[in-house]
Amino acid sequence: MQSAAQPSPSPARARSGVILALAVGAVGTYKAIESMASPALPIVQQELGATRAEIAWVITGVLLTGPIVTPLVGRLGDIFDKRKVLLAVLSIVGLGTLVSALSISMPMLIVGQLLQGFGLSTVPLAVGIMRETQTEQRLKTGNGIMVGTIYACTALAMLVAGPIADKLHFSWLFWFPFIVLVAMIILSWRLIPSCPPVAGASTRIDFVGAALFGAALALFLVALTYAPEWGWTSTGFLGLVGLALVLLIAFVFAELKISEPLVDVRILGSRQVIAASVLMIVAGLAINLFFVSVPMQVQQPTSTGYGLGASGTMTSFILVPGVLIGTAAPVVSWIERVAGTRIATVFGPAILIVGFLCATQSGGSVALTAVSMLCAGLGSGMAIAQAMNLVVAAVPADRVGAFSGMNFVVKAIGSTSGAQVAASILSTDAADAGQSPSWSAFTTVFVFGLAGAILALIVGLTAVSKRTSRQPAPVGAVELEPRR
Numbered sequence: 400m401q402s403a404a405q406p407s408p409s410p411a412r413a414r415s416g417v418i419l420a421l422a423v424g425a426v427g428t429y430k431a432i433e434s435m436a437s438p439a440l441p442i443v444q445q446e447l448g449a450t451r452a453e454i455a456w457v458i459t460g461v462l463l464t465g466p467i468v469t470p471l472v473g474r475l476g477d478i479f480d481k482r483k484v485l486l487a488v489l490s491i492v493g494l495g496t497l498v499s500a501l502s503i504s505m506p507m508l509i510v511g512q513l514l515q516g517f518g519l520s521t522v523p524l525a526v527g528i529m530r531e532t533q534t535e536q537r538l539k540t541g542n543g544i545m546v547g548t549i550y551a552c553t554a555l556a557m558l559v560a561g562p563i564a565d566k567l568h569f570s571w572l573f574w575f576p577f578i579v580l581v582a583m584i585i586l587s588w589r590l591i592p593s594c595p596p597v598a599g600a601s602t603r604i605d606f607v608g609a610a611l612f613g614a615a616l617a618l619f620l621v622a623l624t625y626a627p628e629w630g631w632t633s634t635g636f637l638g639l640v641g642l643a644l645v646l647l648i649a650f651v652f653a654e655l656k657i658s659e660p661l662v663d664v665r666i667l668g669s670r671q672v673i674a675a676s677v678l679m680i681v682a683g684l685a686i687n688l689f690f691v692s693v694p695m696q697v698q699q700p701t702s703t704g705y706g707l708g709a710s711g712t713m714t715s716f717i718l719v720p721g722v723l724i725g726t727a728a729p730v731v732s733w734i735e736r737v738a739g740t741r742i743a744t745v746f747g748p749a750i751l752i753v754g755f756l757c758a759t760q761s762g763g764s765v766a767l768t769a770v771s772m773l774c775a776g777l778g779s780g781m782a783i784a785q786a787m788n789l790v791v792a793a794v795p796a797d798r799v800g801a802f803s804g805m806n807f808v809v810k811a812i813g814s815t816s817g818a819q820v821a822a823s824i825l826s827t828d829a830a831d832a833g834q835s836p837s838w839s840a841f842t843t844v845f846v847f848g849l850a851g852a853i854l855a856l857i858v859g860l861t862a863v864s865k866r867t868s869r870q871p872a873p874v875g876a877v878e879l880e881p882r883r
Contacts, residue, residue: 618646
């Protein structure tokens with residue numbers, strides 16, 4: 400007869416499933432918020448009387464804060480209760496969403512967007528919570544589910560944001576997510592168990608390393624943001640990049656000299672961690688190369704020889720399936736079980752290669768353009784899911800949160816680079832804003848992405864063994880009872 404103090408396997412499994420859903424849902428909610436404002440930028444600009452430079456910060460603010468704070472928050476999750484840290488982060492994102500919803504000026508809206516950027520740090524916290532509450536197999540699947548949820552929530556946000564902006568005041572783009580966030584905070588507080596740090600783990604926080612890394616990353620991302628406007632060889636761009644590199648070198652030396660660094664740069668030398676970083680960079684680069692270039696390509700007039708004369712609605716029908724197919728990312732865990740780690744690692748880059756090859760031949764073709772977008776979504780989703788699996792396998796348990804967060808910081812750098820490179824190539828090719836870029840400019844963008852995908856494929860083949868032993872997740876290490 401089963402003891403009343405021990406839950407039966409079915410309730411325990413259901414409870415862990417709820418925890419998995421909440422951890423993944425926190426990340427998905429942030430990604431939806433990140434995507435909600437884009438369709439309404441012209442409306443926001445008109446309502447608040449913003450300049451083009453100011454309105455760009457509605458998007459840049461979210462992208463800038465997340466990569467800077469995520470390594471530090473990931474470390475806090477490693478040394479404190481992950482549940483409490485997650486609740487704190489969700490509260491900050493909720494505050495940012497509320498500020499954005501109440502905004503009566505651009506500075507106020509920018510502050511709200513900067514606070515919302517903290518949401519990127521839900522990724523390392525969700526990974527850490529899953530590691531402590533899920534079985535080894537469910538952890539692998541959970542990584543894929545998280546990536547799939549990110550793509551699904553992004554697609555959903557793209558679909559609903561337009562009608563909301565058209566029918567309601569733009570503030571409802573923030574009120575609806577705020578309501579969801581409040582519900583997420585309450586459910587997480589009630590149902591996610593305490594997830595204390597690994598026994599014996601250090602509680603030291605490397606504030607010097609965090610400051611150096613954050614400053615270096617901030618300078619680099621600002622340089623990328625303004626590169627198309629300043630020019631890639633301008634003094635401003637090169638100066639910021641140079642200063643960022645100096646700070647990054649100082650960060651590496653500082654991390655090597657202390658016993659408890661923010662990021663153990665020695666582990667960064669691991670072949671699996673290198674492979675994971677390359678996958679993340681290429682995945683972020685690829686999807687944003689497509690998101691910038693494909694809408695511009697299909698909306699050009701048919702007289703260009705490559706344009707489709709597409710409306711905004713038709714463009715959505717081409718883009719959204721490419722995002723939705725990213726929900727198939729969990730299949731990479733099945734591929735790893737069947738064919739091994741190396742095949743799973745190169746599968747995503749191989750699909751991206753097919754996508755970029757189709758894109759180079761897609762001028763004037765709806766079918767090839769759609770296929771290229773499907774390959775972009777599926778390939779990048781599988782690459783991200785497998786990168787997360789590689790990190791979980793290669794990194795010590797007390798560093799999983801920090802390195803998972805670093806993975807998405809690297810992806811953010813790739814995403815920003817992809818968007819700015821594509822925008823720069825396409826904008827400088829045309830003599831003025833009203834002139835269509837040449838097809839050779841689009842081809843250059845796709846060949847650039849193709850080179851990155853080939854690099855990721857080579858790294859995956861050479862840096863990852865066929866099979867990788869994984870340390871089992873410490874199942875049962877935390878109590879799965881809901882909070883009272």
